[in-house]
Structures are given as C-alpha cells and as structure tokens.
Amino acid sequence: MPNEKRVRKSLEEILIPGAMRSPVQLNLVREIIISDQKVNINLASAALNPGIQDWLKSQISGNISQLPGVSQINVNFVESTPKEINEVSHVIAVMSGKGGVGKSLVAALLSIALARQRKEAGILDADITGPSIPKIFGLGNVRPSSSETGILPVLSKLGISIMSINLLLEHEDDAVVWRGPIISKVIQQFWEDVLWGKLDYLIVDLPPGTADAPLTVMQTLPVSGVVIVFSPQELAAMVVKKAVRMADQMKIPILGVVENMSYLTLPGSGEKLELFGKSRGQEMARAAGAPLLAQIPVDPELARLCDQGKIERYSSEILDNLNQNFIKALSLKAKQD
Numbered sequence: 001m002p003n004e005k006r007v008r009k010s011l012e013e014i015l016i017p018g019a020m021r022s023p024v025q026l027n028l029v030r031e032i033i034i035s036d037q038k039v040n041i042n043l044a045s046a047a048l049n050p051g052i053q054d055w056l057k058s059q060i061s062g063n064i065s066q067l068p069g070v071s072q073i074n075v076n077f078v079e080s081t082p083k084e085i086n087e088v089s090h091v092i093a094v095m096s097g098k099g100g101v102g103k104s105l106v107a108a109l110l111s112i113a114l115a116r117q118r119k120e121a122g123i124l125d126a127d128i129t130g131p132s133i134p135k136i137f138g139l140g141n142v143r144p145s146s147s148e149t150g151i152l153p154v155l156s157k158l159g160i161s162i163m164s165i166n167l168l169l170e171h172e173d174d175a176v177v178w179r180g181p182i183i184s185k186v187i188q189q190f191w192e193d194v195l196w197g198k199l200d201y202l203i204v205d206l207p208p209g210t211a212d213a214p215l216t217v218m219q220t221l222p223v224s225g226v227v228i229v230f231s232p233q234e235l236a237a238m239v240v241k242k243a244v245r246m247a248d249q250m251k252i253p254i255l256g257v258v259e260n261m262s263y264l265t266l267p268g269s270g271e272k273l274e275l276f277g278k279s280r281g282q283e284m285a286r287a288a289g290a291p292l293l294a295q296i297p298v299d300p301e302l303a304r305l306c307d308q309g310k311i312e313r314y315s316s317e318i319l320d321n322l323n324q325n326f327i328k329a330l331s332l333k334a335k336q337d
C-alpha cells in the first residue's frame, strides 16, 4: 500500500509552471487520504487558474499512479485564497533614508544570502514608484500567472520568489503615478493575494525615506526585523536616527546596518578611496544599536551585473561577509524571540 510520505515526495517533484515551485512548497496540499489502493489528494486552488489546475491534476495523476500499489487517484481542488494558504515565517524590511543609496541592491543581496543557505526566500518589492528588483534579477520581461483568487510570484534563477509592480505593468518602464492610498492597497495585495506558500524569509524592499510610505508598509505587514542601508554622502546620522526612532515606535528590532558605496578600491595600488566622504559605518551601528553587516564598496562589476540582470552571479569576499553577518544577526534574533 502506498504511504503518505511517498505521495508527498512525489508531489514535491512537480514544479508548477511560472512559480516553478512544488505544490508542497506552495503549501497547497491540504489533505492526503489513502485507503486500500486509493489515493485522494485535496489541493488548495489559490491563485491557480483553470489551465494550471488541469495541468497539475494530470501531472499528479501521472506521477502518483507510478507508485507501487496505487490503483486509483483522485485530485480535488478546494476553493481558497493565498491569504489562507501562505505561511511566511519572517518578514524582514530593508529601509533607507533616501533613494539611490542601494537599498534594492542590498535587499537582493540579503535574499541571495538566504537562498545560498538553502532557505526559502522571497522579495516583496514595495518600492512601487521606483521598482528595480525585477531588473537586477533579469526578470524584466517575465509576466506572472494569475487567477481570480491571486497571483503567483516569479522565481529567480537561484529560487527566490519575487513580486513587484514592474512584473504587472504592460511595459517595464511605465511610470507609476498613483497616490499613497492606492500604493498602500497594492502592497497589501502583494502580501495577501500573492501565493508565497511556505517561506522562511520574505525580504521587503521598502519605499525610500522615513515618511508615510515606508511607515504604512511596516504597519501593513508583520515585519519582524529591519535592515537600514545608508551611504556616506548623505546626512547619515540624522537619517539613521530617524529610522531607528521609527523602528522603535513600531517595536520592530533593527537587525543591522549596511553602508553602501563606502569606498572605491583603486586599481593597481589597491588603495581604498573614500570618495563620498569618511566612512561612518561603526558610528551608525552604534546609533542603531545593531551590528554593521557590511561596508560595500563602489564596485563596477556590481553595477554591471545589476544592469545585466545577473546580480545572482555576484561573488566577493564582501558578499560572503555580509551573508555571514546577516545569518548571525538572524540567529541572534531567533534566540531572543
């Protein structure tokens, strides 16, 4: 007689088109009932359009009927919404005092760190008026699949689930000119109507600044930690303090700070040139009461990979350190919880 473990394993091998994750990873498997040689599987229908449901049914029937001892297989869809199905363990928000300091880049690098640690990670691009996540992952032309109940995120090459307004616009570079309340609604929908399934970490790329926009996002989503990104040229001290105050008010811990565009390594001599002013990484870490996760240099290779949509190919000692420090900060927080 087939057992549930084998059935589940068989379901794990099926990757749903578009999302490229299995029904198990997407948390769609509601019930597996085995009696005699009959296997009954109840799946949540959330965000799956009729075409995908039919495809899934036939794939599952095909795979499960190969298992020894199975004579009959039934696949049923139970009506449900992504909100009922999603199980996201941790939501980490990435914020910055202003645009253009590399907030999205850092959000991308943090999710890559998690994916390389074999964690199920996603990015919710909440920077609605300046969405750059799909571009740096090379997903500019990808369109997510959707149904009446929701949308499937798209998967990056490393396996990061991504949702961004850019993926839904007809033209990648269409401008979004919506007002605040509509933007908040979109972000809420990205949380509730996107089938994230089971995720260990969802990284949220917040709108820049410390005004209403990022605040609303933090109130809308169950954020469990914040990473603050800054560059040496801005009024870093003031910005970091504002961000710290905001996180404190919301009782959300700061996991760490990242200084971007910290310096440039001169070719030849290897000398570090602090081209945007003196590094204030340690000072900012003290102000935030959180570790300095990385000081990222201005790196032409990084800029090139972002432009080409190949950020996942980036590797450097600095990235390795960022990864280690971030994982350390997460496990420290987990101990405190």
Ligand code: ADP
Pocket: 096, 098, 099, 100, 101, 102, 103, 104, 105, 106, 130, 132, 136, 208, 260, 261, 296, 297, 298, 299, 300, 302, 303, 304, 306, 307
């Ligand atoms: P933000 O989200 O803060 O507006 P982004 O992360 O979108 O900023 O960064 C803007 C662009 O600046 C990136 O696409 C990348 O090309 C470039 N960039 C950011 N940080 C670096 C860096 N350390 N080295 C080289 N280029 C960088």
